[in-house]
Amino acid sequence: MSIRIDNTKCIKCRACLAICPGDLIEFDEILGATMDKQQRCWGCTACMKMCTKGAIELVATDYKVSSPIIEPDDNQTCHHRMSTMTTQASDDKVTWTITKTDGEKIIIETLKSESNQY
Numbered sequence: 609m610s611i612r613i614d615n616t617k618c619i620k621c622r623a624c625l626a627i628c629p630g631d632l633i634e635f636d637e638i639l640g641a642t643m644d645k646q647q648r649c650w651g652c653t654a655c656m657k658m659c660t661k662g663a664i665e666l667v668a669t670d671y672k673v674s675s676p677i678i679e680p681d682d683n684q685t686c687h688h689r690m691s692t693m694t695t696q697a698s699d700d701k702v703t704w705t706i707t708k709t710d711g712e713k714i715i716i717e718t719l720k721s722e723s724n725q726y
C-alpha cells in the first residue's frame with residue numbers, strides 16, 4: 609500500500625510532512641505535498657489522518673512501475689482496479705471514505721483521539 613496526493617486539493621499546510629514517520633513526503637512550492645517514494649511507504653495512514661482536505665488517498669501500488677494501479681488508461685479500460693480510501697480530518701474527527709471496486713462508498717467516522725485503533 610502507499611499513498612497518492614491530489615494536489616488540486618492540497619492547501620500546502622505541511623501537516624502530512626511533519627507526521628510521516630518515514631519522512632517520505634516532500635514539499636513543492638507550487639504543487640504542495642508530493643510523494644514519489646511509494647516503495648518505502650508502509651501505509652500507516654498517519655499522514656491521511658492529518659489532512660483536513662481529503663487530499664491523500666491510500667492506494668494499492670504496483671512496485672514494479674512505482675505507481676498507483678487503480679486508474680483507467682486513456683481508453684477508460686480499467687486495469688487492476690482496487691478499493692481506495694481517503695480521509696477528511698477535522699479538529700476532533702476523522703472521516704474515512706472507502707470506495708469499493710463497484711463504486712459503492714462506505715463512510716466511517718472516528719474520533720481523532722481514537723483513530724490510531726484503525
Ligand code: SF4
Nearest residue numbers: 618619621622624659
Ligand atoms: S496535509 Fe493535506 S493539505 Fe496539508 S500539505 Fe499534506 S496533502 Fe496538503
Ligand code: SF4
Nearest residue numbers: 628649651652653655
Ligand atoms: S502512509 Fe505513513 S509511511 Fe506512508 S507516507 Fe503516509 S505517514 Fe508516511
